[in-house]
Amino acid sequence: MVDIATRVHNHNWKIDPIVRSLIDDDFYKLLMCQSIFRNKPDTRVTFSLINRSKNVRLADLIDEGELREQLDHVRGLSLSRGESTWLRGNTFYGKRQMFRPDFMEWFEKLRLPPYHLEKRDGQYELTFEGSWPEVMLWEIPALAxxxxxxSRAVLKDMRKFELQVLYARAMTRIWEKIERLRALPDLKIADFGTRRRHSFLWQDWCVQAMQEGLGSKFIGTSNCRIAQKRDIEAIGTNAHELPMVYSALAKSDEELARAPYQVLADWHEEHDGNLRIILPDTYGTAGFLKNAPDWLASWTGIRIDSGDPAGACELAIRWWQERGEDPMTKLVIFSDGLDVEQIESLYAQFNGRVKASFGWGTLLTNDFRGLVPDDALAPFSLVCKAVSADGHPTVKLSDNPSKAMGPAEEVARYKRVFGVGDQVATEVRV
Amino acid sequence: MVDIATRVHNHNWKIDPIVRSLIDDDFYKLLMCQSIFRNKPDTRVTFSLINRSKNVRLADLIDEGELREQLDHVRGLSLSRGESTWLRGNTFYGKRQMFRPDFMEWFEKLRLPPYHLEKRDGQYELTFEGSWPEVMLWEIPALAxxxxxxSRAVLKDMRKFELQVLYARAMTRIWEKIERLRALPDLKIADFGTRRRHSFLWQDWCVQAMQEGLGSKFIGTSNCRIAQKRDIEAIGTNAHELPMVYSALAKSDEELARAPYQVLADWHEEHDGNLRIILPDTYGTAGFLKNAPDWLASWTGIRIDSGDPAGACELAIRWWQERGEDPMTKLVIFSDGLDVEQIESLYAQFNGRVKASFGWGTLLTNDFRGLVPDDALAPFSLVCKAVSADGHPTVKLSDNPSKAMGPAEEVARYKRVFGVGDQVATEVRV
Known part of the structure; x- marks a missing residue:
């Protein structure tokens, strides 16, 4: 039977929206947003799209009119009643009312601020300027x-069965990864793939496949919309944008050196338990841990997001031991460009020595490598970052110089202040 | 949007019917039925299910109640008005009104006769007795x-994503076969997979994948329902049941020796062009060709359905040459347990020497080998054959003694009459 109403409704679609909800966003963005709303509501920040994969000429692939339609659609979104109820009433990380009433009232009224879009050299220059808590919510929707x-540009000339077989192959690939992961008895793994997903529907499929295939080893998704829809845990803590903006606002080298710790001091006031996760690599993990105040060692764990993950984990284990903490009680979240091989080897090296956990991103939700000619669906390295705060440029060093960003003289200053020496560059694939 | 009417309709389903139409049947069954309706309408024939794969214990796998429901459903089917219009009005093999009005009037009133079902030694004994043109229409529905x-019994405990990935793997496998076949420039191939299909929906998927993936190299399907639904050619000519029943009715060894040629003489009167295809292997290809009347050499082609297909094709080429016919004008249809490797090698050997064509069956519509534990979805060798006619047992020798059937003393008599010596046995997989 044909459902006439659905068919007519579909005729009336202007676009097939990519972002269907303001909570089709990473959970940590909302947590950070609330923190910023409380601590730095008036900071003016600019976010900017950066395509690290220059060979992927987005402006040649994607029609500007379609891009504007999608971005305009995002600007038209507001929190639905059901979404608001879920954010207000759901338990996150074991806590009720994670989102405070004043924040929720603000969020319920929010519309995302304007965007600025230009084409240059086959790329899109896409920037968002405004108050920090507002513009920071553009990051994930813009990337998605x-x-x-x-993806749609690459797929649009494919025929019905070619498409079906393409997805059949991608599904089989994910399922085979899940079958391998199932063999790790104490695995804890979450979906962190919103920002570089192939598509919304595909991320939703991958999450459901993890649910069925991994059972309790699958601990949740970073995506709030999918967490709500599938009734699973929303997962995430905080990101580099906090130390980057706090650091850009520092008025002296001394303030700069303290800024990353100030971020965590503010976080310490708001959160406890599994939300107290250190992200140490913004300006180099080694220096960060060496100079960290003692109270940080009592935090629940650490997230390792650049450089050599095994090396960083060994460093953290030694650091905890030196500060009298038992590494076996500590949570270590690996989240940098993981795929099954690396998850297996990190699990083998660290399971039992720490509470290892994995945030699986791009190679969960966007592994179409080798499935179309010219590898035109291979994931690539697109980010959307805070590039300035109150007129000052931001800087990121990370544990991989290929991920560094900021003006050269500022990068040099940060390296001096944070005592970062030579670093080993690793290819950034995703 | 939920389509409430569809949902409610689905609630009312007593069964999910496997055979949905009287023309969910092989085209050659209808052609043969018309021929029998004209030439031997009153012959009493018994068809019987024979499972050559004794290790597949069907009666342990399949619930008897469910089997009866499905068979009863088939008995309730009659030709719909649209189906009748299609059979009466469509062009088959370039000919309008392939089915004569008197046959169509009879077919429109037809309901399939009763069945007899018993369990024995883990197998079902399923037989159909009645007038030949009626009972012969049970063969394909019973097998399907x-x-x-x-298939349903094996799949019923699988979960949603396991199932989806199972089909994803099967789709990928078929598609990869199609991609290989696409490389053969003059390929002509048809779906012959109704009788041993995994399911109706799966056969329909495979046919559509062939349509898209092979374009004009895909010449049609043996399944009338799918040919009608997808607006493609219905393909097929005749089968072993004609010489088997004609031979069983023979009153002497002399009549027996003539019977296989009498079948084709009757066929010659009714059909021309691409429907004049010799099926020579019922009682041994070599003897059949050696003793064939001259007019048979002028027929359009030959179908090779048992034994060594390359050897049989070389035999046919020599036979045509000896009778002054040009093999390059002759159609050779390979149809015995084909898969891609064999299609490729037969194509390499015979394309250009004859008009080679392929009827691809079980390993198109039921290749789930290795995809579930214990290979429980592997295809197996189930047939439904005419076992007696007017009280006389039928005999089949074929070019592969593993496919022979009939009482031992009758097999010996047939071997003597048709001059069949030692044969090479090949494993019958599908």
């Missing part, structure tokens, strides 16, 4: 829109 | 019902 428009 | 009930 560009990633999915790129 | 048993094959699909077996």
């Amino acid at each position: 829109v560009l990633m999915e428009l790129r | 019902v048993l094959m699909e009930l077996r």
Whole structure:
């Protein structure tokens, strides 16, 4: 039977929206947003799209009109009543009312601020300027829109069965990864793949496949919309944008050196338990841990997001031991460009020595490598970062110089202040 | 949007029917039925299910109640108005009104006769007795019902994503076969997979994948329902049941020796062009060709359905040459347990020397080998054959003694009459 109403409704679609909800966003963005709303509501920040994979010429692939339609659609979104109820009433990390009433009232009224879009050298220059808590919510939707428009551009000339077999192959690939992961008895793994997903529907499929295939080893998703829809845990803590903006606002080298710790001091006031996760690599993990105040060693764990993950984990284990903490009680979240091989080897090296946990991103939700000619669906390295705060440029060093960003003289200053020496560059694939 | 009417309709389903139409049947069954309706309408024939794969214990796998429901459903079917219009009005093999008005009037009133079902030694004994043109229409529905009930029995405890990935793997496998076949420039290939299909929906998927993936190299399907639904050619000519029944009715060894040629003489009167295809292997290809009347050499081609296909094709080429016919004008249809490797090698050997064509069956519509534990979805060798005619047992020798059937003393008599010596046995997989 044909459902006439659905068919007519579909005729009336202007676009097939990529971002369907303001909570189709990473949970940590909302947590950070609330923190910023409380601590730095008036900071003016600019976010900017950066395509590290220059060979993927997005402006040649994606029609500007379609891109504007999708971004305009995102600007038209507001929190639905059901979403608001879920954020207010759901338990996150074992806590009720994670989101405070004043924040929720603000969020319920929010519309995302304007965007600025230009084409240059085959790329899109896409920037968002405004108050920090507002513009920071553009990051994930902007990435999701560009990633999915790129997928659609590649797929649009494929025929019905070619498409079906393409997805059949991608499904089989994910399932085989899940079957391998199932063999790790104490595995804890979450979906961190929103920002570079192939598409919304595909991320939703991957999450459900993890649910069925991994059972309790699958601990949740970073995506709030999917967490709500599938009734699973929303997962995430905090990101580099906090130390980057706090650091850009520092008025002296001394303030700069303290800024990353100030971020965590503010976080310490708001959160406890599994939300107290250190992200140490913004300006180099080694220096960060060496100079960290003692109270940080009592935090629940650490997230390792750049450089050599095994090396960083060994460093953290020694650091905890030196500060009298038992590493076996500590949570270590690996989240940098993981795929099954690396998860297996990190698990083998660290399970039992720490509480290892994995945030699986791009190679969960966007592994179409080798499945179309010219590898045109291979994931690529697109980010959307805070590039300035109150007129000052931001800087990121990370444990991989290929991920560094900021003006050269500022990068040099940060390296001096944070005592970062030579670093080993690793290819950034995703 | 939920389609409430569809949902409610689905609630009312007593069964999910496997055979949905009287023309969910092989085209050659209808052609033969018309021929029998004209030439031997009153012959009493018994068809019987024979499971050559004794290790597949169908009666342990398939619930008897479910089997009866499906068979009863088939008995309730009659030709719909649209189906009748299609059979009466469509062009088959370039000919309008392939089915004569008197046959169509009879077919429109037809309901399939009763069945007899018993369990014995883990197998079902399923037989159909009645007038030949009626009971012969049970063959394909009976096979399709048993094959699909077996699939359902294996799949019924699998979960949603396991199932989806199972089909993803099967789709990928078929598609990869199609991609290989696409490389053969003059390929002509048809779906012959109704009788041992995994399921109706799966056969329909495979046919559509062939349509998209092979374009004009895909010449049609043996399944009338799918040919009608997908607006493609219905393909097929005649089968062993004609010489088997004609031979069983023979009153002497002399009549027996003539019977296989009498079948083709009757066929010659009714059909021309691409429907004049010799099926020579019922009682041994070599003897059949050696003793054939001259007019048979002028027929359009030959179908090779048992034994060594390359050897049989070389035999046919020599036979045509000896009778002054040009093999390059002759159609050779390979149809015995084909898969891609064999299609490729037969194509390499015979394309250009004859007009080679392929009827791809079980390993198109039921290749789930290795995809579930214990290979429980592997295809197996189930047939439904005419076992007696007017009280006389039928005999089949074929070019592969593993496919022979009939009482031992009758097999010996037939071997003597048709001059069949030692044969090489090949494993019958599908």
